[in-house]
Amino acid sequence: MKLFTNRIVAVAGSLIRVTLLFSGAIALVMAILAFTRVPFDMHRWLGETGSHYRFAPDQIVMLGGSGMPSESNLIRLYYTAHLAQLHPGSSIIIAHPHDASVAGSMSDYLIAFGIDSTRISLMMEGTNTREQALRLSQLSDTVKTEKTVVVTSPENMYRTIRVFRRAGFEKVGGTAAFENAMFVDLTYQHQSIGGKVYTPDVSGNLDLRYNFWNYLKLEITCLREWVAIFYYWVNGWI
Numbered sequence: 001m002k003l004f005t006n007r008i009v010a011v012a013g014s015l016i017r018v019t020l021l022f023s024g025a026i027a028l029v030m031a032i033l034a035f036t037r038v039p040f041d042m043h044r045w046l047g048e049t050g051s052h053y054r055f056a057p058d059q060i061v062m063l064g065g066s067g068m069p070s071e072s073n074l075i076r077l078y079y080t081a082h083l084a085q086l087h088p089g090s091s092i093i094i095a096h097p098h099d100a101s102v103a104g105s106m107s108d109y110l111i112a113f114g115i116d117s118t119r120i121s122l123m124m125e126g127t128n129t130r131e132q133a134l135r136l137s138q139l140s141d142t143v144k145t146e147k148t149v150v151v152t153s154p155e156n157m158y159r160t161i162r163v164f165r166r167a168g169f170e171k172v173g174g175t176a177a178f179e180n181a182m183f184v185d186l187t188y189q190h191q192s193i194g195g196k197v198y199t200p201d202v203s204g205n206l207d208l209r210y211n212f213w214n215y216l217k218l219e220i221t222c223l224r225e226w227v228a229i230f231y232y233w234v235n236g237w238i
Contacts, residue, residue: 030216030219031216033215033219034211034212034213034215034216034219035207035211035212035215036215037215038215039215039216039218039219039222040215040218042218042219042222043154043155043218043221043222044154045158046154046155046156046157046158046222046225047153047154047155047157047158047176047178048154048157048176049158050158050161050162051157051158051161051173051174051175051176052173053147053149053171053172053173053174055147055171055173056087056089056090056147057083057087057090057147057148057149057173058089058090058091058146058147058148059090059091059092059093059143059146059147059148059149060080060083060084060087060090060091060092060093060148060149060150060151061093061095061136061148061149061150061151062076062077062080062092062093062094062095062106062150062151062152063076063095063096063129063132063150063151063152063156063160064076064094064095064096064097064102064103064106065152065153067099067102068101068102068105068106068109069105072153072177073102073106074109075153075177075179076151076152076153076177077106077109077110078177079151079175079177080092080110080151081109081110081113081115083149083151083175084110084113084115084119085113085114085115090119090149091119091120091121092110092115092119092120092121093121093122093123093136093139094106094107094110094120094121094122094123095123095124095126095132095135095136096122096123096124097124097126097127098124098125099124100124103122103124107120107122123135123136123139129156129159129160129163129232130163130167130232130235130237133160133163133164133166133167133169134167136167137167137168137169144167144168144169144170145170145171146171147171147172148164148169148171148172148173149172149173149174149175150164150172150173150174150175151174151175151176151177152174152176152177153176153177154176154177154178155221155222155224155225156225157174157176158225158229159225159228159229159232159238160174161173161174162232162238163232163237163238166236166237166238186206186209186210187203187204187206188203189203190202190203
């Protein structure tokens with residue numbers, strides 16, 4: 001019994017060591033990549049690949065991402081409103097899991113941008129992209145043949161376009177809700193604002209102050225999305 005217990009402990013110890021080594025290697029690779037533009041390019045690729053279109057949309061579909069107000073929903077609504085103004089003949093469908101308060105706030109946001117309320121409809125069924133696309137495809141006999149532009153977050157766009165095509169939408173493109181960079185000099189004078197002489201002066205190092213952390217977050221976002229893409233592929237949804 002003692003020999004068996006010792007073996008279990010040894011195996012568990014080996015698994016823990018392998019797990020820690022693997023996790024450490026992943027963390028090291030991610031830290032190194034965060035000092036490069038690879039995360040930026042990967043995020044851009046997810047947002048642009050396969051989503052381009054050359055038609056005036058009959059309908060604009062905005063996939064809701066969170067509550068209201070929230071960063072993801074507000075930026076998607078901003079892009080949706082811009083598209084709606086560019087294409088005044090298009091209808092607008094807000095797809096969001098059933099929450100009348102949130103959906104109403106999203107609709108009000110578009111109306112505040114000058115979008116006619118008669119153009120806006122709500123589709124509050126579906127809790128993931130696959131289910132939302134299927135529910136949208138059932139709204140009418142013609143919805144799948146109409147020219148459709150989907151608005152969602154950049155990291156979701158590659159998967160979303162393929163989901164809609166698999167659901168039967170014949171002509172679909174996408175507008176990814178990218179954030180715009182702020183082109184402002186963010187350097188400062190360390191000691192002039194009370195910085196201590198014995199603390200590191202990073203006043204001119206924007207890579208360390210911002211880019212590293214932003215890219216690290218992008219890596220996690222993209223990693224999660226690749227897992228989702230694989231899951232959707234295994235299920236035959238894309």
